[in-house]
Amino acid sequence: MVVETEVVEVTEKKGFPAGIWTKCKKCDQILLQKDFEENFMVCPKCGYYTRLGSEKRIEFIVDKGSFKELYANLKPIDFLNFPGYGNKIKDMEIKDAIVTGEAKISGYDILIAVMDFSFMGGSMGSVVGEKIVRTIERAIKKKCHVVIVSASGGARMQEGIVSLMQMGKTSAALAKLADRGLAYISVLTDPTTGGVAASYAMLGDVNIAEPKALIGFAGPRVIEQTIRQQLPEGFQLSEFLEKHGMVDLVVERKDMKEVIAKFLKFFSNK
Numbered sequence: 001m002v003v004e005t006e007v008v009e010v011t012e013k014k015g016f017p018a019g020i021w022t023k024c025k026k027c028d029q030i031l032l033q034k035d036f037e038e039n040f041m042v043c044p045k046c047g048y049y050t051r052l053g054s055e056k057r058i059e060f061i062v063d064k065g066s067f068k069e070l071y072a073n074l075k076p077i078d079f080l081n082f083p084g085y086g087n088k089i090k091d092m093e094i095k096d097a098i099v100t101g102e103a104k105i106s107g108y109d110i111l112i113a114v115m116d117f118s119f120m121g122g123s124m125g126s127v128v129g130e131k132i133v134r135t136i137e138r139a140i141k142k143k144c145h146v147v148i149v150s151a152s153g154g155a156r157m158q159e160g161i162v163s164l165m166q167m168g169k170t171s172a173a174l175a176k177l178a179d180r181g182l183a184y185i186s187v188l189t190d191p192t193t194g195g196v197a198a199s200y201a202m203l204g205d206v207n208i209a210e211p212k213a214l215i216g217f218a219g220p221r222v223i224e225q226t227i228r229q230q231l232p233e234g235f236q237l238s239e240f241l242e243k244h245g246m247v248d249l250v251v252e253r254k255d256m257k258e259v260i261a262k263f264l265k266f267f268s269n270k
């Protein structure tokens with residue numbers, strides 16, 4: 001599994017043993033890898049949130065040793081013969097832009113799906129949609145709540161309209177989950193955009209965002225051209241969306257597990 005850390009490893013050439021030291025991508029601060037990971041991969045100097053791969057993300061929010069991966073055998077197919085797509089998905093180490101499974105958070109059994117931005121920009125294609133739906137259906141069967149962590153550039157153009165259909169498919173599955181009185185906690189991370197923002201990422205019973213995450217459907221330039229108005233400062237960042245009611249709360253990465261656990265407790269006592 002590929003973990004995208006966005007932190008440049010300092011190589012031995014520069015006098016540091018690789019893997020022990022890392023450098024913040026934003027402020028260039030040299031950091032001990034161990035300290036950096038203990039700080040949830042947030043730079044202690046400038047507060048920059050390093051993007052996480054699914055493996056690290058799962059490690060940070062579920063109970064240690066509780067994660068059991070499901071549906072790992074689902075792989076994308078180049079059904080449209082889209083130029084270059086077949087080779088791209090063949091060479092990837094991880095199978096698609098999402099990892100799904102069962103886990104516990106503070107003792108609560110949950111079904112979880114975590115997106116991986118390092119796989120084709122976390123784009124939502126047929127495999128992402130199918131894995132999410134199977135995860136939700138299993139949650140209904142096992143009477144568990146669902147947590148989905150999103151990180152996506154939107155729908156996967158290499159799968160054409162089939163990728164757009166995943167918006168309806170995942171939304172319908174979430175409606176079924178809600179009918180059974182089970183909760184869906186959506187965690188939005190940087191970036192959550194396009195078709196993912198326009199479907200399951202925004203459909204949580206509670207939508208929680210990491211600080212300063214870019215969240216939105218279209219990019220600011222497209223919106224400015226369409227509405228012919230200048231957009232306000234910080235538009236499409238978590239804090240702005242929280243202030244305007246699009247996101248319920250912004251939670252620091254170090255507190256994320258505890259906050260999710262509180263909501264699980266709340267929804268379980270209903």
Ligand SMILES: [Zn+2]
Nearest residue numbers: 024027043046
């Ligand atoms: Zn920094």
